[in-house]
Amino acid sequence: MPIYRSIIIDDEVLARGVIRTFLQTDPSINIVDEAGNGAEAVIKILQHRPDLIFLDIQMPEFDGFEVLTEIWPHHQPFVVFTTAYDQYALRAFEVNAIDYLLKPFNEVRFYQALGRVQERLAQQAQPRIETLVNQLITEQASQPRGAYLRRILVKETGRMYFVNTDEISHLDADGNYITLHTENRSDRNAGAGLERHTIYESLTSLETKLDPADFVRIHRSYIVNLNYIAEVETYFNGDYIVKLKNGQQLKWTRNYRDNLKAFYAKSM
Template identity: 35%
Template sequence: MRVLIVDDEPLARRNLAVLLARDPALLVVGECGSAESALAAIATLAPDLVFLDIDMPECDGFELLERSGPAPRFALVFVTAHHQFALRAFEVGALDYILKPFDDARFERVLARAKEQLRLPGASARFLIRNGATLEVVKFCDIDWIEASDYYVTLHAGGRAHMLRRSLAELDGLLATHGFQRIHRSAIVNLDRVGALGIGADGEYDVVLASGARLRMSRRYRQAVRDRMAGM
């Protein structure tokens, strides 16, 4: 597992590096003390896991995440001394959130979760959806399909609909490696939920899900869907 550490405090970077060095399955590919160096490292080093400080002088961790691209292809753990950012961290898709100072046991639990997600991404990855005063867990593997809803998306999972403030383009990149496929400019499906490809009277294809939902598929995505279905 390729790990990148991003923190403007040298001692904090060093502490994380020492903890990570204990695990032979991990390789620290870089340590960055600024947002600019972190953006360059993310682009060139292709980390699997990033430990990211939130409070940095050039730009905070959330802004750095936005600047890294619409669909980061790495697992993310925020590390911060400020507890008030916890909810937002999960809303932007962070795997976990470590509050400084932390002990070895807490760090080991976070690391175990990260390793599990990178081994079995479809089974362990999840969204946390705010619903009033609670956060609901929606696992990627439980989602049937996703549709665009203005500035939000709607996750359809187990007969329920969950609103998430993310763009469909962002989720397209994030979920492509988790068994999802774009079928229309406003829809993404979980390929494990596809029961059939139907052909309408007009010759256009529909995607028929196991739930019975029938979704129109654009011509531009037809070959990609068929190729991925055939390769599964």
């Protein structure tokens, strides 16, 4: 989960406390600092360069709009205005504020604003599809003929991203849909951080693109990363049970028994 940096700016201590309390229930927002007047806000924004600021309008030194005028040539965070005055609403949206919270606001209204913020932050963080595709084309073109995939492009509704092949513990297929099972490398022995990513391709096709020194077919529906195998046990009728380091178990069927040679070679 991405963590977004925020600063709370308000000359009222109690008002800052309310926002702080609401934000502390959301692990995706990290409060890096607070400011009690406009001049202090400018300094702290340029120092921390937050993704998001909660900005009061009427404050000593600089008002909220003057704060934005000072920082925008150098840094442009997303802005949620928090004020007791409704006459600034039109001007607030003219400077592309995400929301305008009129004090006193309740928790429900605050989380509505926060939802809009997170939507915009996620859109900003998501690389453009064209960029990802061009990266993949460039990467594949730079590899020698016959080189194996190091990353796999995953397409989901509204976004695309890469999955590193060395983070895939195993793959399973359902028709032409493949699920990539991944975990963070630091969690490899802990069974934590497991994730699933779905792509559209046949398992047989993808198998030819994966390094056989690391990935072997163990079942008509499974490919396993040898680096994630903890042990292999004999089972019935010539089959085997593969136990992964993350605690998951897969069946290695007798039809793919010849691929055990790769496992033995990796173990030596």
